[in-house]
Amino acid sequence: MKHEYTVGNYLLDRLSELGIRHMFGVPGDYNLAFLDNVIDYEGMEWVGNRNELNAAYAADGYARINGFAALITTFGVGELSAINGIAGSYAEHVPVVKITGAPTTKVMDNGLYVHHTLGDGKFDHFSRMFQEVTVAQTLLTQENAAQEIDRVLLASMTEKRPVHITLPIDVYDKPANKPESPLHDEVATSNHEALSQMLSELTPMIDKAKQPVILAGYEVNRYENREELLALADKTGIPVTILSGGKGAFNEEHPQFIGVYNGELSAPYLQKRVDEADCIIQIGAKPTDSTTGGFSYNFSDKDLIQITPFSVITTKQKYAPITMKDALLALSERVTQKNSEELNILPLQSQLNQNAFEVKEENIKQNRFFERLSHFMKEKDVLLAEQGTSYYGAATMAIPKNTMFIGQPLWGSIGFTFPALLGSQLADMNRRNILLIGDGSFQLTAQELSTMLDQKIKPIIFLINNDGYTVERAIHGENQAYNDIPMWDYKKLPEVFSPEGKSLTYKVQTETELEEALKAAENNHDCLTFIEVVMHRDDKPELLAQLSKRFAKQNG
Known part of the structure; x- marks a missing residue:
């Protein structure tokens, strides 16, 4: 019997409320009937991926631009294929809703030996695996569906991390009541007493500092606090630096922006300015080996004020609950404006070579x-840089105002950015997306080129062909066979993956050839642009060359 309003409708309504307009995934017999609901749902488009891992990566890229994303796979085989992508979203605070289509309640209750299971009559193995990489999990029943859907989605909203929903195939079409109020009614708020105490104790510390600096990170982007960060900088006059994972959190053309900090691998001025600061306001930043020159930062914890998504922390005190937004706005109103001439600010723009490229x-x-x-x-481009030569070449490259930057320096799963490009472009078709990816990473997830061409998106893809795993060569085994990969004829792949599709393809090796390809890409508004850029195997960005030596030492 077909019900007028069902559990499936409720779930899709809530996802739509979060702004999700595309559902990524791979069909399987335990989700097929619910996928009919997805196809029929107004305002939701099904995007079938070539495998579940790619679907998880695509959802991650979508969420970084859109705010939230969702994907669905079948039970067991499908959800385990996706778990690596979900783990990356968990590590880097990306809110993705992972839905698993499961066998019927009767099958699970009776412990039957059905396909896609381990043949032991148990059906919680995989959901328990997801407990480690999601902030909330649920098995939906007809009785609990509405409450449980709201509970896990609110957890994802609050913590900006993935959640896992198991949807038995006999539950999606059961009757349900429509939501009575929006999810956004229950977002996190600050404690006014904690906020007042924080201001009274930390404002004097910041006012007293002669050489303060703001160090921002990726959580500023995740919690959409870019405007509040800008207000704090403008109203206090304090210079701003970022960790590479937080690129896009602050306008790099701003006169107070002094560059991307990489510990001892930073430019000399930047390293000295940060490491010798007498007060560091660290906002939504988590220093990792990949973003701090192998933990080579030298500033002291005693001078550090950490503003996290829900607290403000010093070596002596933790103030909570305080949201990052409230902390930034409150400090903007209370901290005394600094004298710019005394702050030793050397803007990044003045450090760069402003001459035209010859x-x-x-x-x-x-x-x-x-x-x-x-x-x-x-301005307003979305730049995706794959971990490796692409990421470390782009990390210190100045990007224009309002550019969004997508990388994965903490989780560092190679191949991530290629499917993520599918998601980020679908999330906002009005922004130009540019991907930088190496040949080694590309070979892991290349199948998603088929989906891109099928979806008729129009990004610009730079595939850097430097004959293998350059990062690994730099760390260990420069000439070992395990760092080699088979050579592909990359420029032919768009035609292979979509014979009737449309794309603009180039293979370039010289600067003049690159220039011709760039001009063509600039003027191409009709289809995907694929540019293979051939470089020498041993050539690498200087930051990567130095960081690789530190990784080798760290691993030894």
């Missing part, structure tokens, strides 16, 4: 490629 008749090198790319970027 094309040379020679093969492309890493440093020249990223210098040219910095001139190619436009």
Whole structure:
């Protein structure tokens, strides 16, 4: 019997309320009937991926731009294929709703040996695995569905991390009541007493500082506090630096922006300015080995004020609950404006070579490629940089105002950004998406090129072909076979994956060839642009070369 309003309708209504307009995933017999609901749901588009891992990566990219994302797989085999992508979302605070279509309640209650299980009559193995990489989990029943859906989605909203919903195939079509109030009624709030105490004790500390600095990170982006960070900088005059994972959190053209901090691998001025600061306001930043030059930062904890999503922390005190937004707004109103002449601010823009890029008749090198790319970027672009040469070349490259940056420096799962590009572009079709990815990473998730061409999205893809795993070569085994990969004829892949699709493809090796491809990409508004950029195997960005040595020592 078909009910007028069902559990499936309730779930889709709540996802729609979060702004989710696309559902990623792979069909399987335990989710097929619910997928009919997805297809029929107004305002929700089904995006079938080539595998579940790619679906999880695509959802991650979508959520970083859209705010939330969802994907659905079948039980067991499908959800375990997706779990690596969900773990990355958990590590880097990306709110993704993972839905698993499961066998019927009767099958599970009776412990039957059905396919996609371990053949032991138990059905909680995989949901228990997801407990480690999600902030909330649930098995839906007809009785608990509405309350449980709201509970896990609110957890995802609050903590900006993934959740896991198991939806038995005989539950999705059971009757349910429509939501009575929006989810947004229950978002986190600050405690006024804690906020007042924080202001009274920390404002004097900041006012007294002669060389303070703001150090921002990726949680500013996740919790959408970019405007509040800008207000704090404008009203206090304090210079701003960021960790590379937080690129896009602050306007890099701003006169108070002094660069991307990488510990001892930073530019000399930046390293000295941060490490010798007498007060560091660390906002939504988590220093990791990949973003601090292998933990080579030298500032003292005693001078550190950490503003996290729900607290403010010093070595002596923790003030909570205080949201990041409230902390930033309150400090903006209370901290005394600094005298800019006394703050030793050297803006990043004044540190850069502002001369026009002059094309040379020679093969492309890493440093020249990223210098040219910095001139190619436009305001409001979305730049995705794969872990490796792409990420560390882009990490210190200046990006224009309102550019969003997507990388994965903490989880660092190679191949992530290619499917993530599918998600980030679908999340906002009005922004130009640019992907930088190496050949080794590309070979892990290349199948998703088929989905991109099928969806008719129009990003610009730079595939850096430097013949293998350059990062690994730099760390260990420079000439070992395990760092080699088979050579593909990359420029032919768009036609292979979509014979009737449309794309603009180039293979370039010299600066003049690159220039021609860039001009064509600039003028191409009709289809995907795929540019294979051939570089020498041993050429790498300087930041990566130095960091690799530290990783090798750290691993030893």
